[in-house]
Amino acid sequence: MSDITAPGGELRAPAIPLHDIVPYAIFFALIAILLLYFVGAEEGATSIFPGMTLHEWVHDGRHLLGFPCH
Numbered sequence: 001m002s003d004i005t006a007p008g009g010e011l012r013a014p015a016i017p018l019h020d021i022v023p024y025a026i027f028f029a030l031i032a033i034l035l036l037y038f039v040g041a042e043e044g045a046t047s048i049f050p051g052m053t054l055h056e057w058v059h060d061g062r063h064l065l066g067f068p069c070h
């Protein structure tokens, strides 16, 4: 148990308004969707980048997440 106490008594986490979180939530959701696309769908007809380099980079993640591969 810690002997450290807050000067004013009880220590509380600051409340963060929802409208302050929304831009970060949108940003991280877009990054997550982009990563999910590259791991799950960047192959064949839906491929943006030609070749198999990107597929090989995310190949283990593809199998880990259960996307069909080979």
Ligand SMILES: [Zn+2]
Residues within 6 Å of the ligand: 059, 063, 069, 070
């Ligand atoms: Zn595979």
